[in-house]
Amino acid sequence: MSLLQHIKSLIEVSDALEMQFSNMIQLQQHKKGTTLISPVQTCNYLYFVKTGVIRGYYYCDEKEITNWIAKENEFGTCFYSFLKSIKSTEYIKCIEDCELEMISFNDLQKLYNKFPVTEKLGRVILEDYYLKLEERLLSIQFKEAKERYLHFMTNKPDLLNRVPLGYIASYLGISQETLSRMRAS
Amino acid sequence: MSLLQHIKSLIEVSDALEMQFSNMIQLQQHKKGTTLISPVQTCNYLYFVKTGVIRGYYYCDEKEITNWIAKENEFGTCFYSFLKSIKSTEYIKCIEDCELEMISFNDLQKLYNKFPVTEKLGRVILEDYYLKLEERLLSIQFKEAKERYLHFMTNKPDLLNRVPLGYIASYLGISQETLSRMRAS
Numbered sequence: 001m002s003l004l005q006h007i008k009s010l011i012e013v014s015d016a017l018e019m020q021f022s023n024m025i026q027l028q029q030h031k032k033g034t035t036l037i038s039p040v041q042t043c044n045y046l047y048f049v050k051t052g053v054i055r056g057y058y059y060c061d062e063k064e065i066t067n068w069i070a071k072e073n074e075f076g077t078c079f080y081s082f083l084k085s086i087k088s089t090e091y092i093k094c095i096e097d098c099e100l101e102m103i104s105f106n107d108l109q110k111l112y113n114k115f116p117v118t119e120k121l122g123r124v125i126l127e128d129y130y131l132k133l134e135e136r137l138l139s140i141q142f143k144e145a146k147e148r149y150l151h152f153m154t155n156k157p158d159l160l161n162r163v164p165l166g167y168i169a170s171y172l173g174i175s176q177e178t179l180s181r182m183r184a185s
Numbered sequence: 186m187s188l189l190q191h192i193k194s195l196i197e198v199s200d201a202l203e204m205q206f207s208n209m210i211q212l213q214q215h216k217k218g219t220t221l222i223s224p225v226q227t228c229n230y231l232y233f234v235k236t237g238v239i240r241g242y243y244y245c246d247e248k249e250i251t252n253w254i255a256k257e258n259e260f261g262t263c264f265y266s267f268l269k270s271i272k273s274t275e276y277i278k279c280i281e282d283c284e285l286e287m288i289s290f291n292d293l294q295k296l297y298n299k300f301p302v303t304e305k306l307g308r309v310i311l312e313d314y315y316l317k318l319e320e321r322l323l324s325i326q327f328k329e330a331k332e333r334y335l336h337f338m339t340n341k342p343d344l345l346n347r348v349p350l351g352y353i354a355s356y357l358g359i360s361q362e363t364l365s366r367m368r369a370s
Contacts, residue, residue, distance in 0.1 A: 065326075067323075079316065079319060080316055080319065080320075112305065116301040116302065116304065116305070117301065119301065119302075119304035119308050120297065120301070122308040122312075123297075123304050123307040126308060126312060126315055127311060129315065130268075130311055130314065131264065131265055131269070133315065133318050133319060133322065134264060134318060136322065137318065137322045137325065140322070140326060141250075141358060142245045142250070173326060
């Protein structure tokens, strides 16, 4: 699905707005392993994954921690950097060859001002991501490693074969050894 | 600050919209200890704390866990229940005598439809709460108990004297004994 199709599934898009989107959305193709953002930069773009998988990660005590993984039809960005226009705390990298559609923070603000209907888009997308984040917080705080793994397996089974195990382990907050043992059992 | 004043600090409010808000916002006064929502109910209201403190909590393995605390000028609700119109997973209770301004989910949807500018309100408030939630997730995952306590002390020093220690401990994901030791040291 293209970003425009995704947007059309959420709000009504007039011809004028569609033209505006077409002018603002940038399509980029990146090879697996490409770094899109690193902590010295400000993350000015909201990425929409058309094909492929990207992930956001950072280092904590020299350990690499995957903070989020976005696949087809999902958004990814370093929200903190993007929303506050400050330096990113994360790296964003392509896990596979990717086709990404991107919209810049400045263009998004212009859209909000010129087409109030896009405010709804912002709200609806944020509601969805807020609920997912809350779910993840509760899961990390209170669910056993096994439960977290099963939840991931149920909700994102395809990612198990597309994303290196180590990334999934740190995303779930469990060690790679434990995760390997779970997969084998 | 009243909810209307808070809203006016975020978006432009026309006379027509102000009148609509006045009709929709309900003011309630509750005694300390009052239960506003329990898990058998759907949480149909977004609460804005005019005075007092409220908290959301739930039980996990028979242990009470404080999920959020909202004081003056902050919003509180069981977001999952509110946004999805499903049964709450949380209790919401007044920690102090409270004056609360409330707006119902249905009224909010009417507002979004009738006054598109309120979509911006929804987006801006959600952006703020999203960033706070992400910060909390990272803090629970990767910061030491001591760091989490110091962060809370720096950002919400007044709550330390207003909220029972046990609530703060479970909110921070540390035991009450550890928290007491930190406070004493």
